[in-house]
Amino acid sequence: MxxxxxxxxxxxxxxxxxxxxxxxxxxxxxxxxxxxxxxxxxxxxxxxxxxxxxxxxxxxxxxxxxxxxxxxxxxxxxxxxxxxxxxxxxxxxxxxxxxxxxxxxxxxxxxxxxxxxxxxxxxxxxLFASATSEAGTGAKLRGIRTSYRRSEDGQHYVLNGEKSFVSLAGAADYYIVVARAEGTEGSSEVSHFVVAADDPGVSFGEVHNLSALYGTSTAAMKLDEVTVPRSRLYLGVEGMSLFKLVREPHWMAAGYTGAYLGIAEAVYRCTVDYVAASPKRADSPVMQRDLGRMSARLRAARALVHEAGAHVDTQRGSLEANAMVHAAKYIVGEVGPALAQDAVRICGSAAVSRAQPLERYIREVAFSAVMPAKPDECLEYVGKAALGVNLYNAQAFEW
Incomplete structure (x- = not known):
């Protein structure tokens, strides 16, 4: 190797x-x-x-x-x-x-x-990927229907179920599959398993025909009597996945935030380049104020993302760090589309031309709201934290 x-x-x-x-x-x-x-x-x-x-x-x-x-x-x-x-x-x-x-x-x-x-x-x-989302429940672990059972020899787990949105379908080598023990529907105990792309019983549907971000290679995944050795139980512990998410939600809630911040940066960069290409536009106080507003919004979002990350690094699992990453995810999801609207107004036809990357960035930046945690979930979490709700209680939030 x-x-x-x-x-x-x-x-x-x-x-x-x-x-x-x-x-x-x-x-x-x-x-x-x-x-x-x-x-x-x-x-x-x-x-x-x-x-x-x-x-x-x-x-x-x-x-x-x-x-x-x-x-x-x-x-x-x-x-x-x-x-x-x-x-x-x-x-x-x-x-x-x-x-x-x-x-x-x-x-x-x-x-x-x-x-x-x-x-x-x-x-x-x-390359690893996460296989969590299911039809009707999204990425909320409590609603997971994919199940597992111990094999007769006790040395393997057998998984059955369907995942609706699995990124890197056909591209990753391994998928971390969330499942619950058979007969425990509604329980808060769920587990993660490492499933190889070539394990018997693993199959993928057609890549979803997305209006943006097709390159995530997202498709449905089916697990039909997929057998994995006990050594592929995540960290060798059953039933702890929801507990981990409740205590330290930053990866699930805000792992995407940096990517969407980068797309928002690209929207701003393309808009600045468009304005700078014309001396008349570049000398216009109106254009300068427009770019100033975009820059201020982007700087504020960037500062919050960086501060939230610093809180995770120094206070991982604290309520303040957890609230910060939810706030950052929400703000980036608000600022990105706002910058896109500014770019359309400033750049006009250049913003909708498929010949220009700006058109793609404008479509992509809108999808931050689709990724967990969704805007309303972020606001609810931050609001509950402000009110002193015990967010370490798995029943306090719709996971």
Whole structure:
């Protein structure tokens, strides 16, 4: 097995690597968005860049980034290819939560599991994805219907069910599948399992015909008597997934935020370039005020995303950190579409021309509201935190 090159040691160099990788990904976006390509080439490029190991601890061969710096790297990628950045985030939602468990005393089976996954990412260049959402319940764990049971020999788990929206379908090597024990419908105890793309009984439907972000390669997933060894139970513990989400919701609630911040940055950058290309426009006080308003909104969103990330890194699991990431997700979801409206008004036909990347960014930035946590959920969480509601109680929020 070939070992990947060591990732840069500093954030500046990692951002430079992300920028260089983003420039390579950028030309692919138009063909993928127009469904002339399936988008898998973008994920091959991300594998080769070494960035799959961004969150893996340094002692395990990764870059060891925390949540705040990860958001910066993700934004750098999103500014060039939004779909690839969102797909890449699905990998890191899985790896980030695992990396944060380092330093926590765990049973030997969990240590073995973690070492295996890190090795698969760093040395095997394997791409992971999350398989959570189901029809009617979305990503809310309490409503999950996919089930599992122990095999007769007690050494395996057998999974059955359907997932409605699985990103990286056909592109990832492994999928982290959320399921509940058979006969426990309505229970808050759900578990995660690592399912390989080539495990017998795993199949995918056609990639969804999305109006934007087609490059996330999102499709339905079916699990028909899929058998996995006990060693592929996430961290070797059953029934703890909802508890983990309630305590530390940042990956589920706000992992996407950096990508959408990057797309919003691209909307602003394209608008500035349009105005700057004409001396008449550039000298107009009206245009200057318009760009100033866009810049102020974007700066405020960026500052909140960075502050929320810093809270996660220093106070992970605190109510303040959890409220901050929900606030950041909400604000980015508001600012991005507002910038898009400004861009349409300022750039006119240039904003709707398929020949220009701005048209794609405008479509993409609107979809922040679709990704969990949704705007109303973010506001409800922040409001409950302000009122002192115990958000560590799994019954206090509709997970």
């Amino acid at each position: 070939t070992t990947t090159a060591t990732l840069p040691a500093t954030l500046d160099d990692l951002l430079k690597l992300a920028e260089e990788t983003g420039r390579i990904l950028a030309p692919l976006a138009a063909d993928v968005d127009a469904q002339r390509d399936n988008g898998h080439e973008a994920y091959r490029i991300l594998r080769e860049s070494g960035l799959l190991g961004l969150l893996v601890p340094r002692e395990a061969g990764g870059a060891g980034l925390g949540f705040a710096d990860y958001s910066r790297v993700l934004a750098a990628l999103g500014a060039h290819n939004g779909a690839a950045a969102l797909g890449y985030n699905m990998h890191n939602v899985v790896i980030g939560a695992l990396s944060e468990s380092v330093g926590t005393q765990l049973p030997p089976s969990a240590e073995t599991f973690r070492a295996w996954m890190f090795d698969e990412v760093v040395n095997g260049r394997k």
